[in-house]
Amino acid sequence: MDLSSINPVVLIASLMVASTPILLAALGEMVVEKSGVLNLGVEGMMIVGAICGFAIAVETGSPTMGFVAAALGSALLSMIFAVLTQLFLSNQVATGLALTLFGLGLSSLLGQGYVGIKPPSTPKMDLGPLSDLPVLGRILFSHDLVVYFSLALVLAVWAFLKFTRAGLILRAVGESHDAAHALGYKVVAIRFAAIGFGGACAGLGGAYLSLVRVPQWTEGMTAGAGWIALAIVVFASWRAGRILLGAYLFGGVTVLQLNLQAAGAAIPVEYLSMSPYLITILVLVIMSSSRGRASLAAPASLGRSFHASS
Numbered sequence: 001m002d003l004s005s006i007n008p009v010v011l012i013a014s015l016m017v018a019s020t021p022i023l024l025a026a027l028g029e030m031v032v033e034k035s036g037v038l039n040l041g042v043e044g045m046m047i048v049g050a051i052c053g054f055a056i057a058v059e060t061g062s063p064t065m066g067f068v069a070a071a072l073g074s075a076l077l078s079m080i081f082a083v084l085t086q087l088f089l090s091n092q093v094a095t096g097l098a099l100t101l102f103g104l105g106l107s108s109l110l111g112q113g114y115v116g117i118k119p120p121s122t123p124k125m126d127l128g129p130l131s132d133l134p135v136l137g138r139i140l141f142s143h144d145l146v147v148y149f150s151l152a153l154v155l156a157v158w159a160f161l162k163f164t165r166a167g168l169i170l171r172a173v174g175e176s177h178d179a180a181h182a183l184g185y186k187v188v189a190i191r192f193a194a195i196g197f198g199g200a201c202a203g204l205g206g207a208y209l210s211l212v213r214v215p216q217w218t219e220g221m222t223a224g225a226g227w228i229a230l231a232i233v234v235f236a237s238w239r240a241g242r243i244l245l246g247a248y249l250f251g252g253v254t255v256l257q258l259n260l261q262a263a264g265a266a267i268p269v270e271y272l273s274m275s276p277y278l279i280t281i282l283v284l285v286i287m288s289s290s291r292g293r294a295s296l297a298a299p300a301s302l303g304r305s306f307h308a309s310s
Helices: 009-035 042-060 061-086 092-113 128-132 134-141 145-163 165-175 177-182 187-211 225-235 240-262 269-288
Strands: none
Touching: 009 134, 009 145, 009 177, 009 187, 009 225, 042 061, 042 134, 042 177, 042 225, 061 092, 061 128, 061 187, 061 240, 092 128, 092 134, 092 187, 145 165, 145 187, 145 240, 165 187, 177 225, 225 240, 240 269
16 A cells, blocks of 8 residues: 555645535535434435536536526425424424435436536635645636635624524524514524525535536435435534534545555455444444533424424
């Protein structure tokens, strides 16, 4: 095994790119869960975002239009979940699982004509002299706009939930929807908005996979990224800063195992490929075993249906 072939600077820069889809999806799901809704359809929304973004980018020649279409397409898909769970009071777990299955099937149907097609390239931001800095230039200042947008979104979501009145209302709905309703807040409308935001973020994450991370369309290309995003929300104890840490941890393990494969590590490829998922499960087990932060930080009304007459 030749470890000298692994460039740590390129490794860290690749980590940021690999982490972006999961970071976006997990951040959106965190906002959804903060409102008291558990949406297990993240995987389905991501894969629909991946094909919507890919198809529109190919047809228009504009990656920007692809990302916009991905956000809108997945947000629209999330509205199916919102209607079923918030208006018809269907079980959130079952509906989320059905949404994932529906998204996987729909994306397979929509993507039949796009296999083997190369999408238009997403340009990197021109940050002038910053990009030419040794080490830091390659790590921090050589990415596309979506990477920086994901980092800015972490800060924006943190500030929204912590400092704004709307964020306080959203958290109040997640903690006790009955009390929030008694105070005159529109619980269903607030949860609709949160679910739509989560869907848009998952769509952006999926589009980043198909337009930048891979870039190509293949059926089932999310490969469990939506489930990892759900796990990271728990790992992060529903906090935006920890979401960033969790996403970068998973992205780092993913990139490292690919580099170890390329370096000829004397470990079966199958073990290296499963390592990101095993490490995620291990972290969740460690956190949940101590009856502490992960369980106590969950919104009190998470997964509970709300009815105005209740």
